[in-house]
Amino acid sequence: LALPGVQKLSPYVPGKPVEELAREFGLDPASIVKLASNENPLGPAPSVLQAVQRALPELTRYPDGNGFTLKQALSERFGFELSRITLGNGSNDVLELIGRAFAMPGVEVVFSQHAFAVYPIVTQAVGATAVQVPARNWGHDLPAMAAAITPATRLVFIANPNNPTGTWFERAEFEAFMASVPEHVLVVLDEAYTEYVEPGEALNGFDYIERYPNLIVCRTLSKAYGLAALRVGYCISHPQVADVLNRVRQPFNVNSLALAASVAALADESYLAESRQLNRDGMRQLEQGLNELGLQWIPSRGNFIAVDLGRDAGPVYQGLLRAGVIVRPVAGYEMPNHLRVSIGLREENQRFLEALAGVLAQ
């Protein structure tokens, strides 16, 4: 039988696939709007498609197991030595490597209420104890999280911005937190959505890598870089931490199409700028539209927004599905009255707002 911690887990529930909804309600898949998985609505950059095309003839070969070219590109872009970089099959893979390398039965892992669902999975899968700290105003209560650290704590997961709430913390809060974390604790700062935070405003975890040897900063190519299907994430850490992660990493965990696409994506500044602009505009559009509907929402720095329906969100979610709009219920995150909506193209956001108005009027 599974470990007790595993028995208590619920499987991760992804956004409902378009094909599934189309079949269920007899809808044309092309008519369905999916704003459920915080994906980049722009579609892949032409530069990325070309890079993938160029990599196709090598399909019979194993990928570069150390991801040298991608690490080189990351190093050039962000200024880190290769020895600090760990690549993953999505940042979920990186989170799992961290759990497998540093957690075990008897170890406590601290994270916030309403935090990303993968933190309890990677904790409990290795028999460690999850310590969930109540959130404050939907966001991480960093002082309370620091206070929850015991001699048994080995890892703390914090996300900035957090998913599914979109909440964030500032430099001063983070620095005060790091100052109160003992050195035996590794802090995993998950910056999956950091590209959407306005420059200058953002706490950039990379600025702190030299200062805090117990800090691991995770990032992904799935969101602003638009590569969710290919699964590429990475973390920057002290070289000794990277060395440990490399020991538990599966060989060839990042495939060659993903490696090639990531190198191209990192070089494509204009795609990134366009993604960010689209998100900025779409966020404003959704905020305004939700205000017009008289709905509350949690201010977000991500590419999604959590809407408060003031009542069980389940029936509204179902109503939206019938209208061909897929969003994400977050009852599993102890947010039964909210729905999380990813920022889409202008027309997609409009479809969502109209469908929501229709459902609420029923």
Ligand code: PMP
């Ligand atoms: N961290 C957070 C906070 C996320 O929301 C996500 C994506 N849902 C991830 C990590 C993982 O993303 P990926 O595995 O696609 O890199």
